[in-house]
Amino acid sequence: MTARKIIIDTDPGQDDAVAILLALASPEIALLGITCVAGNVPLPLTVRNARIVCELAGRPDIPVFAGCDRPVAQPLVTAEHVHGNTGLDGADLPEPMMPVQAAHAVDFIIDTLRREPPGTVTLCPIGPLTNIATALARAPDIAPRIARIVLMGGAYFEVGNITPAAEFNIFVDPEAAAAVFAAGVPLTVVPLDVTHKALTSAAWLGAMRSLGTPVGRAVAGWCNFFERFDKEKYGSQGAPLHDPCTIAWLLAPHLFTGREINVEIELQGTFTRGMTVADWWRVSGRPRNAFFLGGVDAQGYFALLTERLARLVP
Numbered sequence: 001m002t003a004r005k006i007i008i009d010t011d012p013g014q015d016d017a018v019a020i021l022l023a024l025a026s027p028e029i030a031l032l033g034i035t036c037v038a039g040n041v042p043l044p045l046t047v048r049n050a051r052i053v054c055e056l057a058g059r060p061d062i063p064v065f066a067g068c069d070r071p072v073a074q075p076l077v078t079a080e081h082v083h084g085n086t087g088l089d090g091a092d093l094p095e096p097m098m099p100v101q102a103a104h105a106v107d108f109i110i111d112t113l114r115r116e117p118p119g120t121v122t123l124c125p126i127g128p129l130t131n132i133a134t135a136l137a138r139a140p141d142i143a144p145r146i147a148r149i150v151l152m153g154g155a156y157f158e159v160g161n162i163t164p165a166a167e168f169n170i171f172v173d174p175e176a177a178a179a180v181f182a183a184g185v186p187l188t189v190v191p192l193d194v195t196h197k198a199l200t201s202a203a204w205l206g207a208m209r210s211l212g213t214p215v216g217r218a219v220a221g222w223c224n225f226f227e228r229f230d231k232e233k234y235g236s237q238g239a240p241l242h243d244p245c246t247i248a249w250l251l252a253p254h255l256f257t258g259r260e261i262n263v264e265i266e267l268q269g270t271f272t273r274g275m276t277v278a279d280w281w282r283v284s285g286r287p288r289n290a291f292f293l294g295g296v297d298a299q300g301y302f303a304l305l306t307e308r309l310a311r312l313v314p
């Protein structure tokens with residue numbers, strides 16, 4: 001089996017952290033590097049957190065890069081109210097010792113795509129799309145070399161989570177999102193419509209603790225912290241574990257359903273800026289630029305997570 005080469009672009013974020021762990025636990029995936037972007041928390045913290053996660057997984061060899069520290073066209077909006085002041089609240093882990101790479105994240109993305117054979121590298125953005133859009137703008141030649149972009153972001157039937165209309169990753173940098181959705185790169189979109197069906201549970205957090213490993217304890221602590229916001233807001237029994245759905249789709253696409261549709265990013269709306277206008281019923285006649293997911297086998301998803309995270313032992 002040839003492992004799928006990916007780059008995770010991320011704003012850790014407890015759910016980002018679980019996505020990184022899932023990728024590191026899966027031999028089907030070759031994680032070429034982690035590129036950090038400002039989002040849930042400012043860039044210095046996302047860079048810190050990504051390295052904490054790599055060291056927790058026993059993988060200080062994974063190159064971690066610092067990327068863009070603000071959106072392309074508006075001030076940064078962060079989400080400490082969800083993720084805590086560090087962005088990784090809920091588990092007490094040591095400060096990272098592994099280095100940050102000297103290259104800028106955008107240069108790493110460009111250089112990797114130019115070096116690797118065309119169509120062999122998948123980008124997995126699970127935060128605002130600033131780094132990805134900046135790379136595409138600086139090096140348009142990379143677009144046809146990208147195998148696929150598998151991103152967590154957007155919403156349609158589930159509507160917004162940071163505004164009534166917009167999901168956080170898209171809302172933080174709508175101009176970047178518009179550029180990515182218009183780039184003509186094969187695109188899989190994991191929206192809130194899916195992630196809000198992938199809710200953590202007390203039983204699953206108990207299963208994580210029962211692993212008896214540092215990873216299991218950290219994931220349980222992160223989710224216990226992370227879920228308080230969504231449980232209070234939505235009155236749900238758990239929290240949506242958003243970002244690992246992207247990696248799970250790569251590993252087990254049969255767990256998900258979706259359709260090829262047109263998705264545009266609203267940039268002008270007074271109340272709808274950052275909305276993903278998803279033509280689920282294909283009424284617009286606009287080009288189908290995204291495989292937009294709509295359903296998930298949540299039991300299968302969490303079973304996959306448990307089986308893979310159990311592999312990460314000291």
Ligand code: RIB
Nearest residue numbers: 013015126127168169242
């Ligand atoms: O709206 C959910 C997304 O915003 C997730 O990627 C979460 O980590 C935050 O970045």
Ligand code: CA
Nearest residue numbers: 013016126127
């Ligand atoms: Ca994220």
